[in-house]
Amino acid sequence: DAKTTQPTSMDCAEGRAANLPCNHSTISGNEYVYWYRQIHSQGPQYIIHGLKNNETNEMASLIITEDRKSSTLILPHATLRDTAVYYCIVRVYSGNTPLVFGKGTRLSVIA
Amino acid sequence: DTAVSQTPKYLVTQMGNDKSIKCEQNLGHDTMYWYKQDSKKFLKIMFSYNNKELIINETVPNRFSPKSPDKAHLNLHINSLELGDSAVYFCASSQTKLAGGSYNEQFFGPGTRLTVL
Secondary structure: OOOOEOOOEEEEEOOOOEEEEEEOOOOOOOEEEEEEEEOOOOOOEEEEEEOOOOEEOOOOEEEEOOOOOEEEEEEOOOOHHHOEEEEEEEEEOOOOOOOOOOOOEEEEEEO | OOOEEEEOOEEEEOOOOOEEEEEEEOOOOOEEEEEEEOOOOOEEEEEEEEOOEEEEEOOOOOOEEEEEEEOOEEEEEEOOOOHHHOEEEEEEEEOOOOOOOOOOOOEEOOOEEEEEO
8 A cells, every 4th residue: 555644743723623634645546545543542433535536524524636646634623522643544445455554643632 | 332342341461371352343344354553553454354254464473363253253362472462452344345336444443452461
């Protein structure tokens, strides 16, 4: 799977939008961008995924650049419960491909 | 209704012992996984099973033996436990392909924190 690069940590004020960037410059045409998060001591939780179009669900929005070399996860109104490590993962379109986790971004939402 | 459950949640044992961790999913998925998260918080795949068949076995010592009695269960047995086995072990499941060609994400269990003394 392609490698991703994320900032080690970020802070965000409660109620503001959290924008988490991810670089995946070696992404292949058949690879999707996935985002998971891990709240302290819990199992990772799926957030969103996309191929090339922007995606939105009840948790977040995913913006993928036109060249697909980078993306941004947006949490529109961050809450304290959004404090977690966020992982950007690039993987092929397959239902049973394991996830390859990097170091992720530790997002701290501050009151 | 817990989607992916693991037992036990905590496991403290002595070096050299043999222990098992159990995982069950009630999502009807056909693929299950074991991941290991070490003290530096790196999450890494260990095994994956599809329809009870082993499909991925990363470079894990053969002291670790996964067993899948049916599609809903994937257990992890560890022989001769070592200090370096101390970690959090996560079970996960997913469905290979859903109707319409889409597929869903992996669902993770709450983890089992193994401490080897």
